[in-house]
Amino acid sequence: MNQEKKTKEKFWTKIWSNRSKGNFVLSDHEITHVKKLPGGWLLRHRFMAGKQFSRSGIIFIPDPEQIWKTDQIETKWERIFTERTPNYIAYTSRMKTPQGWVMKELLSTKRPFSREGTNCLTLTYIEDRDHQWKN
DSSP, rough: OOOOOOOOSSSOEEEEEOOOOOOOOOEEEEEEEEEEEEEEEEEEEEEETTTEEEEEEEEEEETTOOOOOOGGOOOOOEEEEEOOOSOEEEEEEEEETTTTEEEEEEEOOOOOOOOOHHHHHHHHHHHOOOOOOOO
């Protein structure tokens, strides 16, 4: 029988969450984790709708000079576009990385406290070494 190596070391390191203390059960929330790899990082972002896991995305972020350090990663998702209609809400955010930006788009057709509708999450990496993109 092939057993996976069990270790007490965590695979993912949490670097951001919009969940406030005491606000756990029914609120929508998001969380971002990273994992150090040779030449860069894996970044995972999850969206949870209430008590249920909804959407997750993983993307590789190049960091060949190893500028980011796990305990020094400054994470800020900056919302750059929001669109609301009676049928959906969509927003686009960006996060600065050592070599560029990670873009996040979330689209939701789900109304609060409803089981109908869907959530979509997309992550994209954009190289911009000098961070010239101002908005």
